[in-house]
Amino acid sequence: MTTQAKSYPAIHTPPPGPKAQALIAEDKKYASNCYIKAYPLAVERGDGAMIEDVDGNRYLDFMSGIGVATTGHSHPKVVEAIQRAAAKFLHICGTDFFYASLTGVLRKLCEIAPGKSPKRAFLGNTGTEAVEAAIKLARYHTKRPQLIAFAGAFHGRTLGALSLTASKAKQRTGFGPLLPGVTHIPYAHCYRCPYNLTYPSCGLACLQVLEDEIFKRRVPAEEVAAIVVEPIQGEGGYVVPPPDYLSELKTICQKYGILCVADEVQSGIGRTGRWFASDHVGLEPDVVTTAKGLASGLPLGAIVARADVSTWSKGSHGSTFGGNPVACEAALATLELVEHELMGNAARLGHYLMIELHRIKQRRRLVGDVRGLGLMIGIELVRDRDTKERASNETQEVILRAFRKGLLLLDCGENVVRFSPPLTIDQEDADRALAIFDEVLAEVENERAL
Numbered sequence: 001m002t003t004q005a006k007s008y009p010a011i012h013t014p015p016p017g018p019k020a021q022a023l024i025a026e027d028k029k030y031a032s033n034c035y036i037k038a039y040p041l042a043v044e045r046g047d048g049a050m051i052e053d054v055d056g057n058r059y060l061d062f063m064s065g066i067g068v069a070t071t072g073h074s075h076p077k078v079v080e081a082i083q084r085a086a087a088k089f090l091h092i093c094g095t096d097f098f099y100a101s102l103t104g105v106l107r108k109l110c111e112i113a114p115g116k117s118p119k120r121a122f123l124g125n126t127g128t129e130a131v132e133a134a135i136k137l138a139r140y141h142t143k144r145p146q147l148i149a150f151a152g153a154f155h156g157r158t159l160g161a162l163s164l165t166a167s168k169a170k171q172r173t174g175f176g177p178l179l180p181g182v183t184h185i186p187y188a189h190c191y192r193c194p195y196n197l198t199y200p201s202c203g204l205a206c207l208q209v210l211e212d213e214i215f216k217r218r219v220p221a222e223e224v225a226a227i228v229v230e231p232i233q234g235e236g237g238y239v240v241p242p243p244d245y246l247s248e249l250k251t252i253c254q255k256y257g258i259l260c261v262a263d264e265v266q267s268g269i270g271r272t273g274r275w276f277a278s279d280h281v282g283l284e285p286d287v288v289t290t291a292k293g294l295a296s297g298l299p300l301g302a303i304v305a306r307a308d309v310s311t312w313s314k315g316s317h318g319s320t321f322g323g324n325p326v327a328c329e330a331a332l333a334t335l336e337l338v339e340h341e342l343m344g345n346a347a348r349l350g351h352y353l354m355i356e357l358h359r360i361k362q363r364r365r366l367v368g369d370v371r372g373l374g375l376m377i378g379i380e381l382v383r384d385r386d387t388k389e390r391a392s393n394e395t396q397e398v399i400l401r402a403f404r405k406g407l408l409l410l411d412c413g414e415n416v417v418r419f420s421p422p423l424t425i426d427q428e429d430a431d432r433a434l435a436i437f438d439e440v441l442a443e444v445e446n447e448r449a450l
């Protein structure tokens, strides 16, 4: 445990302070209406797990820019790699030419992707592009049109990926028609089982539906190119499926020649304490997507496919910016740090946080469920533990109050607080986050007389 006092969190001017207010007012004049903004945080700089706002307030970051700042903010080794790369060349187009950092990232991704089969990788810029690439490769390789995804899934906002997304209706409203041939089935959400059953006596009814209902009556299995699954559902509420769920899903895929695509945009690159969430259950997906934490905040996304699946022809897919040399150097530095320092830390601190959050659950009625792996932890808030009535307003209140006390959190699902800090946090960061979280839970419980 660190003994040296940290300079954060420290709130001197209740946020949003005057400078933040001025920036927000200016932003409002020009920003497109679709921006949502979680709370009025206006950032000046970051350092590790610390974020400083424009008024000099310092926060403890437990959301890492939606699970992106894997190595913390502006890690010196990542910054050095970026500066070195930027001074050499900013762009040459990895789709058409060669450079060592691109090849280096492709190679490393093929080495760390789950499973032992030889792999091939493709680089884009974002998570949604990775999902687009996965959809295209799956259709190309199988010559089949249909896709299966899950209720609560989030795969991105471009039209193909959006067609797989089924997280919040407002993300789809007004944008149709979306991709035809997408069928959603329930996810293995045991806390809110869609069949009102209990694991393991349920016999994974949420998967049986594929063979008992979907393939029999609606979508012929031989027309399905891929089943696209988040090994831990992210935006849908940090939902961890039971241990045998993904291997059973893979078995069904194999039986019908369907590709298993694991979307690890949020759960990958060490966040769960292993390279990929799939690794925890020995799943070898046919295609895995990654982005977010891959380059510590520089835009970079990828798919890694089994070599025998990566059959698309030259020129069938590409990207002008994908695998940008600066982003690739940032990724190489990130992967090095994650491998040698941060993945183990994520496992350790994640374990510690889970134990402590379960303790908090014992004394705070608002907490209905605590679940997660490594530093991907969801705390589901309920108004009543028996009825599991969603504490949606209270969730927002908890997050806002935490912000005012210097702890940056984000929600997911309707009523889940996510803990997704940089993988660099130490025990003192964890203890501070827990203390603030506990305090705001108590406040909200008392005020709402829950």
Ligand code: PMP
Binding pocket: 066, 126, 127, 128, 129, 131, 154, 155, 156, 157, 230, 234, 235, 263, 264, 265, 266, 267, 291, 292
């Ligand atoms: N897939 C998953 C699992 C995600 O969590 C996200 C982003 N939240 C995406 C895809 C889309 O990523 P991006 O916003 O980089 O397009």
